[in-house]
Amino acid sequence: MTDQPGTADNGGAAFENMVSLLDYPMFVVTTASEGHRAGCLVGFTSQTSINPPKFLVGLSRKNHTFTVAQEADHLAVHLLPREELAVAKLFGGTSGDSTDKFAQCGWSPGPEGMPILDAAAAWFVGRVSKRFELGDHVGHLLEPVDGNAPEDLGELITFSDVRDIDPGHDA
Numbered sequence: 001m002t003d004q005p006g007t008a009d010n011g012g013a014a015f016e017n018m019v020s021l022l023d024y025p026m027f028v029v030t031t032a033s034e035g036h037r038a039g040c041l042v043g044f045t046s047q048t049s050i051n052p053p054k055f056l057v058g059l060s061r062k063n064h065t066f067t068v069a070q071e072a073d074h075l076a077v078h079l080l081p082r083e084e085l086a087v088a089k090l091f092g093g094t095s096g097d098s099t100d101k102f103a104q105c106g107w108s109p110g111p112e113g114m115p116i117l118d119a120a121a122a123w124f125v126g127r128v129s130k131r132f133e134l135g136d137h138v139g140h141l142l143e144p145v146d147g148n149a150p151e152d153l154g155e156l157i158t159f160s161d162v163r164d165i166d167p168g169h170d171a
């Protein structure tokens, strides 16, 4: 049965092949709570509503960022221009468990105390309105409260730019 189209057995393999071929935008999601800052590279995202605007971010339960986000009311979502690959590697290839990422990049405190990265091509801060169990990731539904985006974003970092980064944390 494993090679029959549409069976549950080959669904997992087909799905993995399919998503490995997609090229979607990557984000760095930061947050802060109780004096701790955190952030990681994130690919599991989607806008889920136009009016009111809502955006879903999937954070792995094992990530340092998730632990800090559990106590936070807001997240900051950043898009990075392609020339900022080093920042993507910092946030995707190292963990806040052992590395102070914010000592190694430019940032400033933004709305709701969220750390805003200097490297961002565009960003928004969203209030976490709901959290959902989504498997090994937890969905954080955001309602944008502030942000900054130019008319033209230029070339952005996408999955194909970062797929070879060894994640700083097991998923």
Ligand SMILES: Cc1cc2nc3c(=O)[nH]c(=O)nc-3n(C[C@H](O)[C@H](O)[C@H](O)COP(=O)(O)O)c2cc1C
Residues within 6 Å of the ligand: 038, 039, 040, 041, 042, 043, 044, 045, 058, 059, 060, 062, 063, 064, 065, 066, 091, 092, 093, 094, 095, 096, 097, 137, 159, 162, 163, 165, 166, 167, 168, 169, 170
């Ligand atoms: C291509 C790629 C996509 C990733 N997507 C996500 C994601 O959607 N959600 C997530 O929580 N972590 C994702 N990660 C993993 C984290 O960015 C990575 O483990 C990071 O080092 C965790 O840092 P932290 O422990 O400081 O939170 C991704 C990593 C890579 C390389």
